[in-house]
Amino acid sequence: xxxxxxxxxxxxxxxxxxxxxxxxxxxxxxxxxxxxxxxxxxxxxxxxxxxxxxxxxxxxxxxxxxxxxxxxxxxxxxxxxxxxxxxxxxxxxxxxxxxxxxxxxxxxxxxxxxxxxxxxxxxxxxxxxxxxxxxxxxxxxxxxxxxxxxxxxxxxxxxxxxxxxxxxxxxxxxxxxxxxxxxxxxxxxxxxxxxxxxxxxxxxxxxxxxxxxxxxxxxxxxxxxxxxxxxxxxxxxxxxxxxxxxxxxxxxxxxxxxxxxxxxxxxxxxxxxxxxxxxxxxxxxxxxxxxxxxxxxxxxxxxxxxxxxxxxxxxxxxxxxxxxxxx
Amino acid sequence: xxxxxxxxxxxxxxxxxxxxxxxxxxxxxxxxxxxxxxxxxxxxxxxxxxxxxxxxxxxxxxxxxxxxxxxxxxxxxxxxxxxxxxxxxxxxxxxxxxxxxxxxxxxxxxxxxxxxxxxxxxxxxxxxxxxxxxxxxxxxxxxxxxxxxxxxxxxxxxxxxxxxxxxxxxxxxxxxxxxxxxxxxxxxxxxxxxxxxxxxxxxxxxxxxxxxxxxxxxxxxxxxxxxxxxxxxxxxxxxxxxxxxxxxxxxxxxxxxxxxxxxxxxxxxxxxxxxxxxxxxxxxxxxxxxxxxxxxxxxxxxxxxxxxxxxxxxxxxxxxxxxxxxx
Numbered sequence: 001x002x003x004x005x006x007x008x009x010x011x012x013x014x015x016x017x018x019x020x021x022x023x024x025x026x027x028x029x030x031x032x033x034x035x036x037x038x039x040x041x042x043x044x045x046x047x048x049x050x051x052x053x054x055x056x057x058x059x060x061x062x063x064x065x066x067x068x069x070x071x072x073x074x075x076x077x078x079x080x081x082x083x084x085x086x087x088x089x090x091x092x093x094x095x096x097x098x099x100x101x102x103x104x105x106x107x108x109x110x111x112x113x114x115x116x117x118x119x120x121x122x123x124x125x126x127x128x129x130x131x132x133x134x135x136x137x138x139x140x141x142x143x144x145x146x147x148x149x150x151x152x153x154x155x156x157x158x159x160x161x162x163x164x165x166x167x168x169x170x171x172x173x174x175x176x177x178x179x180x181x182x183x184x185x186x187x188x189x190x191x192x193x194x195x196x197x198x199x200x201x202x203x204x205x206x207x208x209x210x211x212x213x214x215x216x217x218x219x220x221x222x223x224x225x226x227x228x229x230x231x232x233x234x235x236x237x238x239x240x241x242x243x244x245x246x247x248x249x250x251x252x253x254x255x256x257x258x259x260x261x262x263x264x265x266x267x268x269x270x271x272x273x274x275x276x277x278x279x280x281x282x283x284x285x286x287x288x289x290x291x292x293x294x295x296x297x298x299x300x301x302x303x304x305x306x307x308x309x310x311x312x313x314x315x316x317x318x319x320x321x322x323x324x325x326x327x
Numbered sequence: 328x329x330x331x332x333x334x335x336x337x338x339x340x341x342x343x344x345x346x347x348x349x350x351x352x353x354x355x356x357x358x359x360x361x362x363x364x365x366x367x368x369x370x371x372x373x374x375x376x377x378x379x380x381x382x383x384x385x386x387x388x389x390x391x392x393x394x395x396x397x398x399x400x401x402x403x404x405x406x407x408x409x410x411x412x413x414x415x416x417x418x419x420x421x422x423x424x425x426x427x428x429x430x431x432x433x434x435x436x437x438x439x440x441x442x443x444x445x446x447x448x449x450x451x452x453x454x455x456x457x458x459x460x461x462x463x464x465x466x467x468x469x470x471x472x473x474x475x476x477x478x479x480x481x482x483x484x485x486x487x488x489x490x491x492x493x494x495x496x497x498x499x500x501x502x503x504x505x506x507x508x509x510x511x512x513x514x515x516x517x518x519x520x521x522x523x524x525x526x527x528x529x530x531x532x533x534x535x536x537x538x539x540x541x542x543x544x545x546x547x548x549x550x551x552x553x554x555x556x557x558x559x560x561x562x563x564x565x566x567x568x569x570x571x572x573x574x575x576x577x578x579x580x581x582x583x584x585x586x587x588x589x590x591x592x593x594x595x596x597x598x599x600x601x602x603x604x605x606x607x608x609x610x611x612x613x614x615x616x617x618x619x620x621x622x623x624x625x626x627x628x629x630x631x632x633x634x635x636x637x638x639x640x641x642x643x644x645x646x647x648x649x650x651x652x653x654x
Binding site for chain 1: 359369370371373374375378433436438439456457458459461462464465466468469470472473475476477488491492494495496498499501502503505506507508511512514515516518519
């Protein structure tokens with residue numbers, strides 16, 4: 001692996017494509033299928049269908065890529081192969097996408113952001129009704145924890161007790177990031193911020209809202225991958241600092257794309273957030289400063305990984321890809 | 328411990344009161360408090376308040392009692408004290424109440440059962456609005472998994488690796504019971520059953536719906552307590568068979584109380600389920616047969632526990648209390 005640059009952009013693209021492919025195949029395996037044997041232990045078809053509709057709708061698969069990138073980066077430094085890291089971290093990578101998808105399904109509900117389109121398709125509650133959309137979200141969240149606790153059941157290279165320790169630590173990291181103090185807390189702050197009587201958010205409040213709403217799960221994805229890959233405490237610390245910066249950059253770029261983006265590419269109406277009165281980085285700091293802020297985040301992310309000799313990895317490439325993305 | 332009978336009813340009542348007291352105190356510790364330090368890692372006050380409103384509203388605490396009863400029963404047979412079992416199983420007992428509460432909050436939503444009263448008080452969405460109610464439910468569910476993964480952090484009597492194994496197994500059992508194939512699946516079947524165009528449920532379909540909607544979590548509560556108490560595979564099997572019968576009896580009795588109950592005692596309008604066109608056991612089988620079915624379940628539950636010499640326990644007393652309850 002090398003530092004992504006002119007010559008290595010295609011290496012990164014190939015890596016992302018290959019890992020995305022593995023994630024898509026694994027998501028398909030892990031999500032309930034309506035056509036499966038109608039045994040008592042299966043999900044009812046309509047909720048399985050709603051889960052699949054939202055989960056298998058494409059998307060960047062950013063959180064799984066971060067998990068796999070982190071697992072591979074730390075495993076390589078510890079002398080293991082990418083295959084070893086994949087085997088250990090792929091279920092957690094998928095569980096994180098389950099949780100991300102649940103958060104989108106619930107955020108889109110009429111009582112929340114009331115969005116009717118997502119990734120160029122009608123949202124789950126439009127297609128399946130509100131009740132089933134709430135339940136499909138609940139199921140994705142809950143089943144994510146089944147996946148984290150159960151898979152992989154065994155590993156050829158890691159002792160059973162060590163594997164249990166890693167899985168339990170992953171459950172703790174992910175649950176904390178997704179819960180009341182993390183992602184749910186962030187969505188709460190977002191909901192309060194757009195109320196007609198709400199005071200406008202300043203820069204610090206905007207940052208806090210986003211750090212919870214999207215940053216917490218981005219950090220948890222990276223840390224979950226690192227834990228499953230067998231990270232040392234020092235590697236965990238470096239990956240956590242990297243992911244904090246990537247989480248910040250992700251949101252800043254999201255806001256920039258809301259101003260500059262093309263509808264066909266971002267899959268939603270540009271300017272929608274600003275029109276809805278949602279505070280954005282460009283609105284608060286201007287477009288140029290926002291772009292510089294994102295670049296600064298990336299530099300700090302590289303510094304964090306460099307401290308543990310992890311900057312020369314696809315994990316760093318993902319960070320770069322995030323701030324250069326067009327959608 | 329003795330078989331509950333004339334002389335021992337008060338022993339059981341004292342046990343239930345003492346364990347409920349411990350559960351209430353622990354729930355209060357584990358749920359976020361709005362008044363706590365406003366650090367970045369705390370839940371926003373409004374979501375904390377909504378979580379507390381629903382979680383600390385009283386209730387029978389049946390699931391925590393089953394968890395603690397199972398932990399104590401198996402621990403005693405393995406030569407441990409009730410205190411040992413409590414220390415190990417109390418966090419899981421509380422996590423199960425978090426999950427039960429989340430399911431009530433979401434089930435009460437306008438898009439689901441549209442209930443405005445619960446336990447004699449307005450439901451969460453009436454008090455806090457739909458958006459915050461959805462988020463409070465999401466937070467209770469997610470934070471339950473934090474609790475299962477993190478607590479107890481240590482035990483004086485159980486090695487760290489064994490404790491991790493038990494906690495991870497508990498996460499897996501609870502997540503599977505609460506997810507798409509379990510509780511969420513049951514609520515889905517319930518939602519479909521009351522649609523105007525739905526075919527009426529027959530006895531088998533009614534049983535399947537309830538086994539998922541309430542039975543799965545009742546079984547998981549008993550098994551979670553047993554795992555945390557250090558159960559052997561044979562004890563797990565016996566506790567699982569016991570809990571299956573208790574889950575069935577619970578729902579049959581619930582339906583009977585909907586016919587016979589007094590509003591002040593059951594905290595909701597009697598006859599509401601029947602009026603809403605929800606299938607019930609008395610409607611399908613008549614009141615007398617329904618009562619006999621509940622008694623048969625209890626007999627089978629006793630037989631299951633008896634097979635592992637566990638019938639002489641408060642766990643069995645809880646089963647009896649469930650079918651004799653008036654609310």
